[in-house]
Amino acid sequence: MKKIKIKSLFSGARVAYHLLQLRKNQWKSPQELQKIQLTKLKAIVHYAYGNVPYYCKLFDSVKFKPDDLKSLSDIRKIPITTKKDVRANYPEIVSKGTDNSKHKVFYTSGSTGIPLTIIRDQKALDYSLALKAYAFMACGVKVTDKFITVAQSEESLLPNKSSFNAAAETETIIDYLRQAKPDVLYTYGNILAGIAACDVSGIHPRLIFSQGIKLSRHFRDLVKSAFGLEVFDTYGSIEFSRLAFECKAHSGLHMITDCAVMEFLNDGEPVPPGEPGHIVVTSLYNSSMPLIRYALNDIGVLSEEVCSCGRSWPLIKSIEGRYVDFFTMPSGKKINPGILYFPINKETRENIFCISQFQIVQMQKDKIVLNIVKGREFNPEIITRLKKGVGKSFTDIREDVSVDVRIVSEIQKERTGKIRTMISLVK
Ligand SMILES: [Zn+2]
Known part of the structure; x- marks a missing residue:
């Protein structure tokens, strides 16, 4: 009992520390953010080489040494890892000595194939919790808000939260929301559009967040007309948790560069802003199962714009969808x-x-x-x-x-x- 309490105390302190750090870093200059990102990238690459058999073999196969990583662009010396590679090299892609019973195991939904196992240790879980809290708070979510998720429930710091099955009929979801009276509604773009096209009397959220699918202009217009609110889009995945969020300026999605390196590539080369590219991500905080240059199968478009909100986290113009859908x-x-x-x-x-x-x-x-x-x-x-x-x-x-x-x-x-x-x- 005592052990559990001490563990959760450590966890709580870690979440608070990361949250503070993210809130502080969001106002730093692009150069300072890149410096932080490079330091974290060097650390995870060194760690993976020494502790993850898959990466040790992969780096050796192209004669890459962690010390070769001098700048962020040097990441391109490391080969890309696909979902198929992760599946084929499990458990060699997990850090040596990782005890699955002490870590949280996630399974990707498998809508594009066989499910994938992702392991996150407690430190990574705490960081991921801080990331989500940071991104929601940046848009105005308060601790006292009633937060309703119509999707798979996620861990969150908010005490007043509940979730509802997104696979239910739209009318059933609407009835539930009328009773639940959310301050904040978080669901898939298609669910939002389905709700917004119906009678939404009695449902008055203060904030609406979308996840999971491309948020088309039509979806945004429907929600605005029904609720008088601009939707906040979010981007993340089971493999990486939250990666990007839309702020109150609604000029794109801010990439949180403290947590990941996101690349937008075509034929292995970076695409210029405005052009669609394959999204390849390196997580900077999950040492139990580091994912370095992992291809997410999503297509995104980078933006050149500097956001009027003052944050230097770079902007994604849009997430276009999964590559398989081209x-x-x-x-x-x-x-x-x-x-x-x-x-x-x-x-x-x-x-x-x-x-x-x-x-x-x-x-x-x-x-x-x-x-x-x-x-x-x-x-x-x-x-x-x-x-x-x-x-x-x-x-x-x-x-x-x-x-x-x-x-x-x-x-x-x-x-x-x-x-x-x-x-x-x-x-
Ligand atoms: Zn912004």
């Missing part, structure tokens, strides 16, 4: 189906309640189906306009692709409650 065109070119959001957003902007949900499905290389769920102010003319608008996006890139629009009663949710807004059935 569409291969009849010419063989791979395109980001995010370009199709523009004509859809244009139509939904004129009447945001015309459709409540949509999903873009690539049936064949030359055939796209747009599944839409009728909104409460549905006008059938939108079908012709969407066909024309989306079709023009393909003509503009000189691809011969037919577009069909189908009205469906619902877009099927995944087991987690999320929906995939862009799916390619082309293998």
Whole structure:
């Protein structure tokens, strides 16, 4: 009993220390932030080389020594590790001497394949807790707030919190929220849009956070119209916990450079701001299972903007979605189906309640189906306009692709409650 109390006392002190540090560091200059990041990166790379058999072998295979790491860009001397590599090299990718019974084990949802085991020690759990608390507090969340998560429940410092199953019917979620009366609502973008398209009387959150899927303009508009609030988007993953957050200025997502090195790459080379790149992440705090240059399978776009809030954490312009969802065109070119959001957003902007949900499905290389769920102010003319608008996006890139629009009663949710807004059935 005494042991548990002392342990939680240490944990609490660590969380408080990290939270203080993050709040202090957010106002530091970009140069100072890079210096902190490099110091932490050197430490984790040295640690991994000495304690993790997988990284020792990997570094040796390219003759990389931790002392070769002199600048942040030297990270590119280390080969990328994929989800498949982690699976194939488990448990050699875990630090020597790690006792799984004393560490928390996470499993990724496995929506893109077989689940993956991720281990975090108590120190990493405490850091992750501080990260989440920091990102929420930066947006105005207070300790006294009633915090409702409609998704898988996450650890949090807030005493007044509860969670609800995101896979439930929208009406059931709405009934629950009417009773629960959240100050803060945290859920997937598609759940938010589904709720916002219905009658939300009696639900008055002060803050709304989104996670898990690309937050399209249409989703943002729906939420703003229903609740009078701008959504705060967040970015993270089971492997890394929180990585980035949107502040009150809503000009992109701030990368918390104290916790990770995030790279945006195309063919292994960094992409310039404004261009989509594969997100590759190095965690700077989980020594029980360090993940160095781990490919997350997500596509993101960096921003050049400096945020008006004054924080120097660099900005991500947008998270575009998972790489597997990219569409291969009849010419063989791979395109980001995010370009199709523009004509859809244009139509939904004129009447945001015309459709409540949509999903873009690539049936064949030359055939796209747009599944839409009728909104409460549905006008059938939108079908012709969407066909024309989306079709023009393909003509503009000189691809011969037919577009069909189908009205469906619902877009099927995944087991987690999320929906995939862009799916390619082309293998
Ligand atoms: Zn900001």
